Amino acid sequence: RGYPGWHIECSAMSMKYLGETLDIHTGGEDHLFPHHEDEIAQSEGATGKPFVNFWVHKKHILVNGEKMAKSKGNFYTIPDLEKREYAPLVYRFFILSNHYRSQTNFTFEKMDEAKNQLNRLIEFKERLEKITKDKDESEDVKKVLKETHKNFEKYINDDLNIPKALDEIFEMIKKINKIADADNLTKKDSQKALNFLKKFDEVLAILDYKPRKTKIDENEVKKLIAERNKARKEKNFKQADEIRQKLLDMGIEIKDTDKDTEWKVK
Numbered sequence: 001r002g003y004p005g006w007h008i009e010c011s012a013m014s015m016k017y018l019g020e021t022l023d024i025h026t027g028g029e030d031h032l033f034p035h036h037e038d039e040i041a042q043s044e045g046a047t048g049k050p051f052v053n054f055w056v057h058k059k060h061i062l063v064n065g066e067k068m069a070k071s072k073g074n075f076y077t078i079p080d081l082e083k084r085e086y087a088p089l090v091y092r093f094f095i096l097s098n099h100y101r102s103q104t105n106f107t108f109e110k111m112d113e114a115k116n117q118l119n120r121l122i123e124f125k126e127r128l129e130k131i132t133k134d135k136d137e138s139e140d141v142k143k144v145l146k147e148t149h150k151n152f153e154k155y156i157n158d159d160l161n162i163p164k165a166l167d168e169i170f171e172m173i174k175k176i177n178k179i180a181d182a183d184n185l186t187k188k189d190s191q192k193a194l195n196f197l198k199k200f201d202e203v204l205a206i207l208d209y210k211p212r213k214t215k216i217d218e219n220e221v222k223k224l225i226a227e228r229n230k231a232r233k234e235k236n237f238k239q240a241d242e243i244r245q246k247l248l249d250m251g252i253e254i255k256d257t258d259k260d261t262e263w264k265v266k
Ligand SMILES: [Zn+2]
Pocket: 010, 035, 039
């Protein structure tokens, strides 16, 4: 009688793609009860096997110390953040730099901090790529990498302590930068360090970040969109197309809807 509630489809879909026992199941803290308890009950009842090995529940994110809500206007989507020049990977880095069990408080100051740190990481990677010194590898670098690798794994294995693992990476950057400043970093060293960065990025997936070189001027974008809409009204499609191209060159994509023209960062 009746029809299945919203718990059953989670069991059905996850089993279809991941098998009867999932290794890690994540969710927000509000899913602990009843949703995940129901998932366990119905899945284990059906299969007789453990449904999940590890549960990871993220605490809710606050915005400026308050609960996120559309009605409060403190609700940001990824495109909203992009318009303020925070790439999606900056947000990812921000989330990673807070432990999942702790309460994350979103502020734009913290997003700036995340952006700066991510920039430091990318600058370091680019520096390594430019090292050409043709000499044997240095024992110091070997030692730093070995130590970092060991600690990185230790923290990841300790209930996904990613903030601490990230600290290790930035400690390593400091040490290797010092060696490079003294002109003691060889090409072999930098290759090793780059390989290491790629290895840890299998866990973090942040290295693809490309810092924007040009600034987005929101007023300029709005002005161009208004000009284009005027040109369209006057059936001057050539000019309208030119303005669209100009916006594209600035890294802005536009979409015309019934009401107005929406824009987003490419
Ligand atoms: Zn679910």
